[in-house]
Amino acid sequence: MKKELLIIFLMSFVFSVSAQSVDPLRTKDAEAQDAWVDSIIKNMTIDEKIGQLFMLQAYSNKDKKHEDFITDMITKYHIGNLIFMQGTPQKQAVLNNKYQALSKVPLLIGFDGEWGLDMRLKNTYRFPWNMTLGAIRNDSLVKQFGERLGVHCKRLGIHVNFAPVVDINTNPENPIIGNRSFGESKENVTQKAIAFTQGMQSKGVLANAKHFPGHGDTATDSHHTLPVLDFDMARLDSIELYPYKKIFDARIASVMTAHLSIPSLESNPTLPTSLSKNVVTTLLQERLGFLGLIITDGLNMKGAANYATSAEINLAAIQAGNDLLLIPHDVSGTVNLIKKAIELKTLTVERLEFSVRKILKAKYWAGLNNYKPVVLENLDEDLNTINDELLHRELVKNSLTVVKNIHNDIPLRNLEKRKIAYVNLGDDPGDVFVNMLQNYTKVDVISDKNLDRIINKLKPYNLVIVGFHKSNKNPWKSYKFTNKELVWLQEIAREKNIILDVFASPYSLLQVKTFTNIDGIIVSYQNSKLAQELSAQLIFGAFSAKGKLPVSIKKDFNEGYGLVTSNLSRFEYSIPEDVHLSSIKLAAIDKVADTILKEKMAPGFQVLVARKGKIVFNKSYGYHTDEKKIKVKNSDVYDLASLTKILASLPLIMKAEEDQKIPLTASLRDILPSFGNSNKDTVTVKEILAHIGRLKAWIPFYKATQDSVTGENSPKFYRKKKTSVYKIKVAENLYIKQSYKDSIYKYIKEADQRKRKGYKYSDLGYYLFKEVLEKKYEKPLNTLVDEEFYQSLGANRTTYLPLKKFPKSQIVPSEKDDYFRNQLLIGNVHDMGAAMLGGVAGHAGLFANANDVAKIMQMYLQKGFYGGERYLKAETIDKFNHRYYSDKKDRRGLGFDKPQLNPKVKATCGCVSDESFGHSGFTGTYTWADPKSEIVYVFLSNRTYPSMTNNGLVKTNMRTKIQQIIQDAIID
Structure with a gap:
């Protein structure tokens, strides 16, 4: 008990911030909002109120049995919220309309779309990962990204998108955040998160800061276990909590609580922070003054699920101060347990209604007081537009980062004096990259299974472009060099003038023992088609490099470092609308x-x-x-x-x-x-x-x-x-x-x-x-x-x-x-x-x-x-x-x-x-x-x-x- 009091005292001492003065869920027509919320809550039964606390998983790629299950949850348990997972936008829209029609109170629809709807849905647009965006020094572009994602969500009937990730990724070995973070700088992460939030919420979609109080310096994945952050209060305040203070002032609508073990915040080492009243109520609501919607991370994750039974976890999450239970198990058991808690007065009706009222306010904020079904016509076209492509191009162009350019070979000049070869490393051939390089001049692809033969084949060339290409399927894929590739890279660099272009996480460069013989280095962050095309164009001076590293690479390249290169007025390769021509008319x-x-x-x-x-x-x-x-x-x-x-x-x-x-x-x-x-x-x-x-x-x-x-x-x-x-x-x-x-x-x-x-x-x-x-x-x-x-x-x-x-x-x-x-x-x-x-x-x-x-x-x-x-x-x-x-x-x-x-x-x-x-x-x-x-x-x-x-x-x-x-x- 004394230890808990000490923790609260220290928290009060360290986190001396004024409470948030503005409720981010409060709309301009606050009186109308309150009237709408009051009109609904006063007619709710206790079961209907409890039902508002749940946000269930719904899939658009599963069978009728799953659809019947969701239908049953809505009609029997009055489930108030859904989070759509894998599937297609067309099927999701159909199911969205079906489920909304069944619900007495409009459903709040959630989605996990950090880099776009493509994170979960086929046939939708994919924007760059946060680490890529972290390299951009024009935050207005990130705001535009938030706007476009808000437009997509709104079009598909999504009301809350679980983004942005505001974790400060100070641990390069972080297995679950990594590319999902804007980087290691608390200032840069915060600026990007605010820009994204402002953009998305301007389109009527609630943003969600995650994972509170900070998942950036973990070495394990909370999907599988309970990660431990063993930092003192001063460190947490200066790093992990920094972006939350700022983004709360920017009126972010919601926060996701993480499944972490942080002894300096919660003395019970087995109790996840998402279930800790010290964290969710005392720290988040009272000390940091957050008045918006508080949503747990997925309660099916092992970081939480291993703590107790599903019903007990769900009740604990509400008692800790969360408003919404994300992906809970055992709904029926939870309903019974909450009712019992109310009977035993370990949970009051007032506490229940406090969260229900916030949930209803969020629904009004998202426009659900005037609910309309998702229009199915032209849905795919509306979710994949020319505007998305144009923005994507600008995001990638502004992210590309040159960190070494010893001979000023980037961009390449004097092509008449160049004899250029390309060598591939990684698990993708980089064909898109090579094809674009060859639009500018002759570039020969040199390959062999034997290093000595590679070196011999490279003798006639005076410049070698080495492309390191790793899977772009998702941000968790391995980004590392193999030992063989590291040896090949150093041996080629020892013999030849090289430019290394990394189409993977910048953390991959941590494996390189020395950069002494590597003359030029470009970090392109991802192996997407667009990243390959634009990086090749950068090499030949179609536009200037503007990106800055979002993370540091040992003592060689600091966070925020990046060289500016020249624009040589060579052709850029783009799409018609980029130069105000109509693709439709050109067709x-x-x-x-x-x-x-x-x-x-x-x-x-x-x-x-x-x-x-x-x-x-x-x-x-x-x-x-x-x-x-x-x-x-x-x-x-x-x-x-x-x-x-x-x-x-x-x-x-x-x-x-x-x-x-x-x-x-x-x-x-x-x-x-x-x-x-x-x-x-x-x-x-x-x-x-x-x-x-x-x-x-x-x-x-x-x-x-x-x-x-x-x-x-x-x-x-x-x-x-x-x-x-x-x-x-x-x-x-x-x-x-x-x-x-x-x-x-x-x-x-x-x-x-x-x-x-x-x-x-x-x-x-x-x-x-x-x-x-x-x-x-x-x-x-x-x-x-x-x-x-x-x-x-x-x-x-x-x-x-x-x-x-x-x-x-x-x-x-x-x-x-x-x-x-x-x-x-x-x-x-x-x-x-x-x-x-x-x-x-x-x-x-x-x-x-x-x-x-x-x-x-x-x-x-x-x-x-x-x-x-x-x-x-x-x-x-x-x-x-x-x-x-x-x-x-x-x-x-x-x-x-x-x-x-x-x-x-x-x-x-x-x-x-x-x-x-x-x-x-x-x-x-x-x-x-x-x-x-x-x-x-x-x-x-x-x-x-x-x-x-x-x-x-x-x-x-x-x-x-x-x-x-x-x-x-x-x-x-």
Whole structure:
């Protein structure tokens, strides 16, 4: 007895806080609330009052026997509250409505949804765990999370969500809290908990602070045993109880009492804190002044269930000061025992009604005075919205934490100097992570069961990204490295420059003995799809790292530590609504795609849409050919045809203009002296780029090498095998005489100029630009553009001569040629003139996928800047993206195509700004960028398959119809 008095005295001394001045359950219309509560309680029998104390488990994935049991509990024992467990939202909604209809007083519905309804229900949204949220330093995002979860709960008829967890997780070995905690800092945990609470309660759903008085420093799981916290009063007051004091001031509506043994609070070591009057009444209600609803933790948990019989435990919980019994066993026995206690005056009716009144107030607070059944229509859609996805992205982006960056490799710059490998550790392959990394540049996956072989395979690489991936199924899954993985990590780090990306609890880093050789470390917290995608984007500088560690890692990295990294203005990969485009409207692209495929306008194609620096639609349709053997993938490369002009030649011409090697005012004879005495000698670079230099549209050079009667390729010019004389590869088993290149330029030089002045699109000038560029820079065109642009842009899927780089299975065929090369053209350029130059030309020859085309167009859109590098001056972009001859009815800029001046011409949809620019290609390719809308659009196809006479795609303007859909999808 003396010991108990001492405990109470110490508690009174330590916890000198004023009582909570505001009842969190009291509504603005308090008089109406009191009247409603009074009207119900005065008509209740003692059995009905006792029934309000119970919150039973209800499942939506069990059989009729379980449903009958719940029905019986409601009708026979007047159960006032349910907590729904596993199942589906549709079935839960049906059962909710059924059970509510049976109850005389509306049921208070509880739910355990710490990271979303997904914690219990299938087909619902999953947000990040608290440990992930603890890394965020923008608490308004956590408040938004609370709001979204409140909306979900309200939609499903849930009135109290048992969240947030406010435990301070100071014990890394805690088996039950861990990832469920916001971290080890009492301030950070408290701020996050308050933000979450304010968000969720603003939507009319009661929040619940758990697990009082603090479960963060336990070494055992209260589901299985009674954990012991052997701390003195001062420690409990400064750490465990800190968040409760603050969150009570923020008017949290309810608290969950934990099953713990805390000798400094309760002298009986076998009595759980949830059943202790010293804890629930003296400490929680009297000393801390909490006036809200007090709910036990699950009374089926061994931490409580081992104490006594179920009925005795339930009675003890009420006598201790709890209002609601969560998941009680033996309801009938408990009812009888409570009645007996009232008879014996060990429990008064006033005490019973005190809790019943609070429960009814909570029901009024949650809107149950105006109960309405859950609407079943569109339920799944309402619980999985675009807004949830957008918020989830922001939460993950803001959580990603860089804790080491010794060489400033995060974000990765100078991609032309990188040879990158990926090595996987953990129990998940990290495919999502790797696929996203490969959107930025070439990343090779290196794997083997033997460490020595791994080390040997890694020799050619100068950077290794190590992904540690652990199960994301639930927060209790093991997050630890195996001993083998720890050895591999250190050995790889000893040999190579590495970035370690941890897709697991930050506590996993506690196992790493030394970080000396690990150059970069990112903590991504979870192995979710979104965490993998966004972490890869962070590595390449699509956005900055902002997260801070919510826990400390030994003495190496303190809680609250995290480096801020640079945003390099590389593409981010997101969803349409993130850039104010409508997913629903963009879905109309699929209908156009169906028409293209059905009408055989092309066997397959890629469509990409980016806005505001974010790729939000990147989809492949159909197959490589009409044989439908190989489906088109986003990584497959297409023959770009005339897109080569603006994606290869033009950036080099712009660079040469900046370098004063090719001035726009220069004449052809100035830059190519061999044309000095030709009829083209005074044509300027500017005129050629604007297609106003009176050059012929094209010359069918190949026809001059064929028999005029049979149409067959003349043996004078061709051989089937490469020789010292016939060494320019035209196609498979077809080589042209080396000297014929001179003939091509001779034909161009001697060709008549068009008599009619004005605009006429021509390929011929780009044959000449190739010659000029190669002479000025003393490198082949393909090497030059690759070194100057593609390598550093990370455009590793963009190349001339793709057969030297990619397997045929990744190259889309362009045509079944029966007029020149007499074969299926796959990896060999479709354009005849470019083919006769060996596949590398200024006007054609480039192959790429839509993702890479978009990178180059985005670089233009960003005025010559991309990936942290300046490729071209902003004024250079503006100079070339300008019409100089519109008075001559020429819509073109310099190299760039521009929107039509004549409405009858369908160069664009007619819906883009005059500042926009792009180009189209003969094989069915198209790309366009608009500085005003900030949209980049790419369409790649092989409409020339099986024959270039297949003109349906062009005649029906399908490419610009898709452009119109994109424009119409803007929801700014």
